[in-house]
Amino acid sequence: MPILEVRGLTKRFGGLVAVNNLNLSVEAGEIFAMIGPNGAGKTTVFNLVAGLYKPTSGRIVFDGTSAYPVRDFWQTYLPPLAGYYTVADAARRAIGAGPLPLGLRPHAVTKLGIARTFQNIRLFSYMTALENVMVGEHPRMHAQVWDSLLHTPYAQHEERRVRDRAMDLLRDVGLENYADQYARNLPYGSQRRLEIARALATEPKLLMLDEPAAGFNPQEKAQLMGLIQEIRGRGITIFLIEHDMKVVMEISERIVVLDYGEKIAEGPPQKVRTDPRVIEAYLGKSA
Amino acid sequence: MRGGKRPSALGALSRLREIELRGLGAAGRARNVPYLLLGIGLILFPILDSNASHVDVAADAGHWILLALGLNIVVGYAGLLDLGYAAFFAIGSYAFAILASGQFNIHISFWLLLFASAFIAAFFGLVLGAPTLRLRGDYLAIVTLGFGEIVPRVFKNASIFTGGVNGIGGVDQPRLPPLFGWNGRFGFNPVPYYYLILLIIVVSIVLISNLRNSRLGRAWMAIREDEVAAAATGINTVTTKLLAFALGASFSGFAGTYYASKLFIVTPETFTFSVSVTVLVMVVLGGMGNMRGVIVGAMLVYFIEYYLLHQLPGWIASASQALNIDFLTKLDIGGYVQRSTSLIFGAILVLVMLLRPQGLIPSAQRKVELELGTTEEAVADLRGSA
Numbered sequence: 001m002p003i004l005e006v007r008g009l010t011k012r013f014g015g016l017v018a019v020n021n022l023n024l025s026v027e028a029g030e031i032f033a034m035i036g037p038n039g040a041g042k043t044t045v046f047n048l049v050a051g052l053y054k055p056t057s058g059r060i061v062f063d064g065t066s067a068y069p070v071r072d073f074w075q076t077y078l079p080p081l082a083g084y085y086t087v088a089d090a091a092r093r094a095i096g097a098g099p100l101p102l103g104l105r106p107h108a109v110t111k112l113g114i115a116r117t118f119q120n121i122r123l124f125s126y127m128t129a130l131e132n133v134m135v136g137e138h139p140r141m142h143a144q145v146w147d148s149l150l151h152t153p154y155a156q157h158e159e160r161r162v163r164d165r166a167m168d169l170l171r172d173v174g175l176e177n178y179a180d181q182y183a184r185n186l187p188y189g190s191q192r193r194l195e196i197a198r199a200l201a202t203e204p205k206l207l208m209l210d211e212p213a214a215g216f217n218p219q220e221k222a223q224l225m226g227l228i229q230e231i232r233g234r235g236i237t238i239f240l241i242e243h244d245m246k247v248v249m250e251i252s253e254r255i256v257v258l259d260y261g262e263k264i265a266e267g268p269p270q271k272v273r274t275d276p277r278v279i280e281a282y283l284g285k286s287a
Numbered sequence: 288m289r290g291g292k293r294p295s296a297l298g299a300l301s302r303l304r305e306i307e308l309r310g311l312g313a314a315g316r317a318r319n320v321p322y323l324l325l326g327i328g329l330i331l332f333p334i335l336d337s338n339a340s341h342v343d344v345a346a347d348a349g350h351w352i353l354l355a356l357g358l359n360i361v362v363g364y365a366g367l368l369d370l371g372y373a374a375f376f377a378i379g380s381y382a383f384a385i386l387a388s389g390q391f392n393i394h395i396s397f398w399l400l401l402f403a404s405a406f407i408a409a410f411f412g413l414v415l416g417a418p419t420l421r422l423r424g425d426y427l428a429i430v431t432l433g434f435g436e437i438v439p440r441v442f443k444n445a446s447i448f449t450g451g452v453n454g455i456g457g458v459d460q461p462r463l464p465p466l467f468g469w470n471g472r473f474g475f476n477p478v479p480y481y482y483l484i485l486l487i488i489v490v491s492i493v494l495i496s497n498l499r500n501s502r503l504g505r506a507w508m509a510i511r512e513d514e515v516a517a518a519a520t521g522i523n524t525v526t527t528k529l530l531a532f533a534l535g536a537s538f539s540g541f542a543g544t545y546y547a548s549k550l551f552i553v554t555p556e557t558f559t560f561s562v563s564v565t566v567l568v569m570v571v572l573g574g575m576g577n578m579r580g581v582i583v584g585a586m587l588v589y590f591i592e593y594y595l596l597h598q599l600p601g602w603i604a605s606a607s608q609a610l611n612i613d614f615l616t617k618l619d620i621g622g623y624v625q626r627s628t629s630l631i632f633g634a635i636l637v638l639v640m641l642l643r644p645q646g647l648i649p650s651a652q653r654k655v656e657l658e659l660g661t662t663e664e665a666v667a668d669l670r671g672s673a
Contacts, residue, residue, distance in 0.1 A: 052515065124509050
């Protein structure tokens with residue numbers, strides 16, 4: 001059963017088509033990789049799925065939830081205006097333009113069960129490693145403003161529980177010794193692992209890793225592959241972008257190849273590796 | 288996972304450190320001694336210092352501290368540059384003045400309105416915060432600056448409600464039941480005001496530190512550090528930012544109520560842009576995001592701006608007279624100083640920021656955490672090699 005389904009996804013930035021009519025589906029429990037030359041639109045796909053961008057057109061279906069409901073800021077906070085969108089939607093459908101851009105806001109996507117890391121590490125620099133992971137627990141916490149303000153027994157209890165769980169997650173990625181260090185003071189490799197721990201803290205069903213092995217030495221890469229396998233072992237589906245072919249070919253079960261925003265190949269590593277179009281995309285046309 | 292769970296000795300160590308950080312361990316208790324002494328000193332201050340004007344200065348400094356603490360939530364924790372904080376101070380003051388004065392002959396109890404105006408200020412924090420949600424940095428600052436200018440102007444022109452330029456006079460004073468031979472009336476006596484603001488500040492410090500160490504406080508700091516990552520981590524940036532504006536504003540509601548009742552009168556001229564800037568200076572100078580720093584910054588800036596610079600010309604004049612040197616008296620240094628107080632204030636600010644760009648007390652906590660981090664790492668290394 002696919003956990004993530006992308007149908008006819010298109011994203012235009014002005015005249016540039018970053019993603020063009022992309023179809024792909026990620027099966028629950030697999031390690032699925034997306035590769036392609038620089039500028040192929042891989043990170044754009046991640047940003048679309050994560051709700052950071054709104055698609056120009058297309059559908060994203062996650063875990064049986066039909067297309068993300070059409071909601072943006074004004075629709076969420078000014079319900080009367082939502083009527084406008086329904087009308088506009090119907091009008092666009094009538095002329096064959098398709099519904100208005102879809103998309104939950106990023107935090108709501110995370111709440112649905114999609115967590116991600118970033119290509120250029122984005123940690124909370126002046127918060128400790130432990131606090132970074134505790135922020136990840138935010139969507140699963142229930143303390144309200146009054147609980148926070150008055151430090152109620154409920155908030156204290158939840159705070160202790162969350163702290164312990166965050167500590168466990170740090171231990172899982174091997175960072176327990178850095179718990180009280182500011183995230184910015186961590187070595188590069190540890191920062192990457194901290195980002196994974198923070199993403200795991202949101203209790204995702206799907207974990208999207210954007211070039212997790214970038215800048216790693218062979219030993220660190222081996223460690224990372226072990227970690228990814230472990231995470232999958234917990235029943236979390238992995239969707240990753242990676243440039244390092246050794247890592248990709250070794251751990252992923254299926255690979256999709258993007259070039260100029262379009263899918264040019266899909267399948268198991270052995271098949272993709274020998275696909276002439278993939279070789280062409282990476283090495284250029286042979287004379 | 289990788290390599291399984293570490294032996295529990297390390298876990299115990301980290302738990303110990305957590306307890307220590309919360310200030311419950313022996314070391315934590317030792318660290319609290321200076322605060323205890325400071326507390327006793329503050330309580331005894333009006334009794335030991337019989338000069339009422341000193342107590343009055345301290346009581347006035349109090350509401351600035353409160354304002355700085357409130358703005359610190361918005362600027363220091365959530366990282367939203369607010370240049371119009373005086374608007375919320377104005378709203379708090381006017382809310383109290385309208386509901387407790389002869390203006391409409393409404394006289395609601397001070398103690399009730401202390402909280403009511405905090406709620407009103409918080410509500411306007413939401414209202415004024417909402418349009419700024421999509422803005423960042425400089426752009427946000429400009430919009431808040433606009434609000435800071437609009438709000439006092441509205442109070443100035445809505446003269447049916449606010450008495451226009453003249454403001455609202457004869458604002459009610461707080462009253463308590465008579466106790467210890469004191470009739471319970473606050474009147475012009477600064478001493479009860481001093482204790483009142485001390486109590487409000489202590490309660491505010493407790494509440495704000497609760498916030499800082501909570502789910503909400505972490506969400507604020509996450510937004511300050513990286514808004515995109517915060518959203519991707521499941522934080523609703525809209526509501527979290529609005530809560531920063533609302534809760535930050537609520538403390539200026541306390542300050543406004545206190546200020547209006549102590550001064551008897553509220554006028555629109557009080558809440559100028561310079562008030563917003565002064566509070567911001569207090570926060571930045573003291574150390575954004577650090578409550579201790581912000582309090583010290585507020586006291587220092589208040590002391591310089593409203594005491595030192597007012598007294599300095601007089602001191603210099605009397606000093607030159609006492610020295611009885613004709614040449615010095617003729618030079619009229621005191622007069623020069625009086626005319627250049629803003630220059631001196633600016634020079635002091637520039638000097639402080641050059642010497643301590645991170646604020647007066649920026650990183651005490653950071654240092655503690657770093658030291659503890661490294662010792663624990665060393666212990667772990669020892670364990671690993673053994």
